[in-house]
Amino acid sequence: MSGLQLTRELRDAMIAHARRDHPDEACGMIAGPEGSDRAVRHVPMQNAARSPTFYEYDSADLLALYRGMDDRGEEPVVIYHSHTATGAYPSRTDVDRAAEPGAHYVLVSTREEHRDEVRSFRIVDGVVTEEPIEITPAQTATAADPPEEPGAD
């Protein structure tokens, strides 16, 4: 199976997060059951850099995030962040720092106020491959899970 399958709710949640944090870059993950490639649980993260051109997770937040996923038997399915003045395409820094070869890297651009730009990529060993995003019907389990608050504290 190729491409990213995503409910409209999760897609909209990433866009809403990106709009909320604009003009700084927003970042987060959507976790899913290990090995399933199913994006289920939205975890908005805080951009510890609070920057319009860079994002990073706080070190303690990162540990809490992975602990939480380990406890639930999850892994990162989508790793997303926003670009606030440029397009939804991975930058050189994004490619250099991509360390989850199994994840879908989603870019959201908020450079235009009224037009959403969302694209998904695989980034493996420095090679970027765009993939289609397929919007799937909402799952009951997904709708019942409220998104978590940003950050770990």
Added chain:
Amino acid sequence: MAIDVRVPTILRSYTGGAKNVEGSGNTLAALLDDLDSRHSGIRERLVTESGDLHRFVNIYVNDEDVRFTGALDTTLADGDSVTILPAVAGGSPPRLTPPR
């Protein structure tokens, strides 16, 4: 002296796919040497040629980021748990023109 080490996905090629491995050592440096003796190559993914921890990797002893506890000199005790995680970070290319 047993220390549980959680290995991130990107380094599991060195551990035969294992998510958790066991190691030993009184310091983080000694633990990484011990791991490297059985999982050859893993150390150089974590430590630079000049002997510092790579900037883009976070290592925690229990709940503490080792950057705040002495980096490679961080002392370890039996039963400690070490977690290795790649930092999650990125950025956008610089603007070609100043913002209006």
